[in-house]
Amino acid sequence: MSTVDQQSIWDPEVDFGTPAVRGAESVTVTIDGRAVDVPAGTSVLRAATEAGVAIPKLCATDSLKAFGSCRMCVVEVDGANGAPASCTTPCADGMVVSTQTERVRDLRRNVMELYLSDHPEDCDGCARGNCEIQSLAATVGSAEVRYGRPESRQQVAHPHPIDESNPYFAFDAASCIVCSRCVRACADTQGTFALTVEGRGFDSRISAGGTDFLSSECVSCGACVQACPTSALQEHSIVELGMPTRSVETTCAYCGVGCSFRAEVRGEGSDAQVVRMMPSKNGGANEGHSCVKGRFAYGYTSHRDRQLSPMVRDSIDDEWRRVSWDQAISRVAEGFTAIQSEHGRGAIGGISSSRCTNEEVYVVQKMVRAAFDNNNVDTCARVCHSPTGYGLSQTFGTSAGTQDFASVEEADVILLIGANPTDAHPVFASRMKRRLRAGARLIVADPRRIDLVRSPHVEAAHHLPLLPGSNVAFINAMAHTIVTEGLTDEEFLRERCENLDEYLAFVRDPGNSPEATAEATGIAPESLRAAARLYAEAPNGAIYYGLGVTEHSQGSTMVMGLANLAMLTGNIGRPGVGVNPLRGQNNVQGSCDMGSFPHEFPGYRHVGRDEVRGIYEELWGKKLDPEPGLRIPNMFDSALAGTFRGLYVQGEDIAQSDPNTQHVEAALRAMDLVVVQDLFLNETARFAHVFLPGTSFLEKDGTFINAERRFGRVRPVFPSRVGKDEWQVVCEIATAMGFPMSYDSPAQILDEIAATTPTFAGVSFDRLDTEGSMQWPINDAAPHGTPTMHVGEFVRGKGHLAPTWYVPTTERTSRKFPLLLTTGRILTQYNVGAQTRRTSNNVWHPEDVLEIHPADAELRGISTGDLVDLSSRVGSTTLRALVSERMPAGVVYTTFHHPVTGANVVTTENSDWATNCPEYKVTAVQVGVANARGDAAVAQAREPAETHA
């Protein structure tokens, strides 16, 4: 199906009423004379819908287990008494069902009359087509209501004010039929349990825990709104814009979960407006669920701050001047060429973005390697998951997580370390919580008491609050316990791993015992031993990790340590196990896969390999540099040294996101030409000479790859609002610099990627459009993709057990800086906030705050809400305090979503030894009450909360 075909109609996904049953034997039932084969256990309601027989329903929806309360879906079954609800009646072989007898029609009419007796005639949703009551009433033939019907919402039995506290949707109890779909969605799909039914009988009503939605535990995922069969829970956008007229299947542009969405749209071409984002039931990553960012926070794409014209200026102190695309591209090409003429070909480079498509990223690295004639290309993965690339390549042979997300449903024990999925990867967190509620055990290793340590119906078996910087000591102690207590998988180690003797001798050393490492980790030895036993003895033990693993001076070593732990216990190569990096941005995996690192071509092949370079030299008609180029921090250092003078930055805000802001800003100031391509004039643009407007995900045509290696299509909802696609701009810069680059379409770029990279050989737009998303490797050996990696054999052959020596960070506390700062993310904001700060998500997180333990706060006279100075050896900033026991004493925590706070003013130049990934998670700091000057400065600098445009 072509992109155009997919955009042409609004065709909501069919609701089958109850979830699909997988893997059971088939049974045959006859429904209204039609024979239907379904897996045993499938509900009659679902079987009928699959057969094209529509049974009226209200409380049933296929994302939730059957509830059986509304009595609309009643049917008659031959040989059975009464009229059972079809949603709760499983199909049995030979069953004969009738869905349209006079008896069941009467029952439905009577039930509908009761619903209508308290449903207002002036229901906006009914009129608009966003409420099923009116249409269902027509379907079941309820033309008259014997009990009367309220003419307006004020006349319902128990009128309540409309709750409009949530910025994205409203709750109108007058339209509510108390079917509990919202309550069940909040519990079963999202796992938050924020909603409940208050009262009994006719007095019952839905409640957000006795308060309004905004003040409640609600995380605004929107599952309740999606589940609501009436307009009781309704998006504001539906009211403002009306019902959609078409939908476009695309992929979310926020975190690395990579949810599939149907962008529901009104209008065509440049007049098109997104009415709402509906998560796709067939989305491999999200299976119909979403979070507050993906579902609601798309307003930034049309925010007033959006820049739509190219701009130039001679100096960063000058005002911007709007110019044509040709003028801007000429300025870039001439500027870069002049720098190279004077300072050598290595004096310029480029940074690609994990928020851009694979096709956009690929052309950036091609431009750098072929037009710039060097390998000075890097990507923002440098500052997040570059250690994952190094660590998993060394041990397993490739740079990627081992599982699909569905794998967690088969995990028995989950070791979660340095990750906070409920905030950073919320849709996956819901999946994980579902598994935990079903009985899987959880080990959380994190200095901070994250929500998963204890939340409704989820409690970790162990929370190990290890001290920042001690990860490798911790993982060695886990491995020591497993090895010395005889908990290893001997057969797996013997058959599938190498370097066994050296590794076992290393890890058996008493210096790696929980007792010996306790001073470094801060973990009670017996707690650590118990956690190690739990993981090792699980039938399926799965590891999930995040930036709390990678953003350390030993980030790469720690990734290898996690891989070792999985190999020791045989937890690799089947569903339910594995080593799973939770990637931060939507296309971190893809941007790395596409050759964005300065030492690697696409597919993680070193630039020094003659046979790999030869592939590209032949195709591109150009000799290529066999030496690695500069990484991002190396670019900054070289800029200050005067050998690096020109930089193209695609969709990243390095002046806000990268550590040691003063150092970054000094480097940017030192350059002759900084080119920024972005949606907004971000912090980095303050140092730019050329601004090239970028496109939002709603304008892009291409692919993303999520954290489970899944290629997902990104399809344009409307054409580029800046007149060009980003890949075109890059091609034009390269061409203007003397290396002709052109493609007819992004599909052609992916074809080039597939033709030159064995791992992606089988992927194309056509296949993704017709067969749906798929996970790499996709090639002759795995034509439909690879959900689970390293089955039977590692990519590198034998898994390599690498000794992981613990080398403490040089960043230490002192009398001057006695606390350790660690940084992270929050649910409603995303990365540097460029997108989410330009939405109503600011309601939940208008500023970054510093979490500090009560003991540390009391010592300093700090209370919640106080402005405090946060200082390290490289800088200081001011923000508000939140006194909280989530942090252990001695450790403070903040986020980096707001430029006014500038958390990276205090983070240092320390980095992972192997990859230069910054050590964001360990900074020695001091905290004190801010003086009046600081208070005034923050008050002046703090941005007003920007609203959904």
Next chain:
Amino acid sequence: MNEHVPAEARMGNDIARQFAHLPPAQAAEAIAGHIERFWDPRMRRNLEALAAAHDDSLDPLLVDAAGRLAAHASGTS
């Protein structure tokens, strides 16, 4: 504290500390190998210059590795 240490020395020392458990010659070769694989040539030359200037901020293993890098570059090893 690292702020006044040249970047190549700081990053090189970080690498050296990871291989310090190995016998010295083996460690120096591993350090040189890592740097050769991942560092831009100008950074390698900067490191070699620091070593040649007997910069005292360099870990001895890194000094040895820098010598090996220089030898590799000149084709003498």
